[in-house]
Amino acid sequence: MKLHNAMWPGLVGKEPGTDHPPIPLDRMIELTVNASVNGRKFDGIDLFLFHPHTDPDISESDLRAMADKIAAAGLSVGSLVAPVWPGTVGGSAFGSAEDRKNFVLAIEKACRIAKILNDHGVRKSGVLRIDTAGGVDAFLEDPAGNTKKIAETFREAGKIAQQNGERLAAEGEICWGGMHSWKAMLDTLEATGMPEVVGFQADLAHTYLYLMGYNAPEAALLQPGYTDEEFWPAYKTLTDALRPWTIDFHVAQNDGTVHGTGSHDKTGRHCPADDPNGKLDIAKASAYWLKDADKRGIKHICWDGCMFPNETLEKQETWNTILGAMIKVDEAI
Numbered sequence: 001m002k003l004h005n006a007m008w009p010g011l012v013g014k015e016p017g018t019d020h021p022p023i024p025l026d027r028m029i030e031l032t033v034n035a036s037v038n039g040r041k042f043d044g045i046d047l048f049l050f051h052p053h054t055d056p057d058i059s060e061s062d063l064r065a066m067a068d069k070i071a072a073a074g075l076s077v078g079s080l081v082a083p084v085w086p087g088t089v090g091g092s093a094f095g096s097a098e099d100r101k102n103f104v105l106a107i108e109k110a111c112r113i114a115k116i117l118n119d120h121g122v123r124k125s126g127v128l129r130i131d132t133a134g135g136v137d138a139f140l141e142d143p144a145g146n147t148k149k150i151a152e153t154f155r156e157a158g159k160i161a162q163q164n165g166e167r168l169a170a171e172g173e174i175c176w177g178g179m180h181s182w183k184a185m186l187d188t189l190e191a192t193g194m195p196e197v198v199g200f201q202a203d204l205a206h207t208y209l210y211l212m213g214y215n216a217p218e219a220a221l222l223q224p225g226y227t228d229e230e231f232w233p234a235y236k237t238l239t240d241a242l243r244p245w246t247i248d249f250h251v252a253q254n255d256g257t258v259h260g261t262g263s264h265d266k267t268g269r270h271c272p273a274d275d276p277n278g279k280l281d282i283a284k285a286s287a288y289w290l291k292d293a294d295k296r297g298i299k300h301i302c303w304d305g306c307m308f309p310n311e312t313l314e315k316q317e318t319w320n321t322i323l324g325a326m327i328k329v330d331e332a333i
Contacts, residue, residue, distance in 0.1 A: 045075050080126065
């Protein structure tokens with residue numbers, strides 16, 4: 001399995017003019033390239049298609065120049081995060097007609113970029129990653145009606161992706177309505193009804209919170225103070241339900257707490273791979289999701305460390321530790 005590093009930890013939760021400003025793409029690539037464990041290195045990167053890393057309306061010549069730089073660093077490109085959120089290109093998948101139109105527009109822009117990267121040869125695997133881009137409280141005002149709207153929006157976006165040879169993976173993150181519990185996520189995917197095109201993107205940190213029922217206590221599979229004997233059967237229930245839909249995967253760690261920044265209310269706290277408070281046996285938990293991964297078209301896995309402090313991200317040993325955890329995952333599947 002190819003091992004990729006995500007570039008968006010240099011953007012998510014970062015604010016210009018503060019002590020945690022955005023980390024430039026070139027620096028994130030440098031940190032990725034410099035990581036090495038027993039001679040093994042990262043094979044590629046996954047990109048966030050928004051400023052300041054990638055202008056969603058970037059010219060073809062500028063994008064090809066970026067692709068040349070990534071390839072020259074010995075890396076390929078994998079999954080791309082489509083700019084579906086308000087404040088980027090898109091809008092809520094269950095919002096106004098304009099919001100939903102903008103959501104689909106974000107997919108169109110992502111497909112254009114994907115095609116150029118594919119034609120260049122630097123992009124060799126991956127999907128377009130999406131969320132519903134709308135909050136949980138707004139969703140809960142009308143769960144049935146909003147699920148129907150999400151499914152309609154996802155189907156429109158899915159048609160665009162399919163026409164361009166792409167697939168969409170909805171990331172199971174509890175801060176987004178219609179994705180805030182494992183049951184809601186399954187309802188959304190089933191209502192969309194495009195299993196060959198619109199699937200699930202599993203992140204170990206976020207899906208751990210599905211178990212605990214944050215934002216959806218009625219869907220909890222575990223209670224605080226659970227034992228190891230209780231954990232793995234619950235994890236099997238979770239992964240058996242969502243694994244058939246899983247077409248993209250993030251390796252991560254979670255300490256059992258939630259963290260929010262801006263619109264990301266009560267979302268999964270990504271922890272360092274060797275965090276002593278980490279709740280997950282990363283390699284074992286990953287194997288549950290990655291069983292038969294090749295049959296679902298998964299050719300690479302990616303590390304996600306959103307909202308790490310810049311001080312942590314700037315340390316090369318952070319990335320060596322992450323790469324070591326990724327290698328263990330690869331060996332376990």
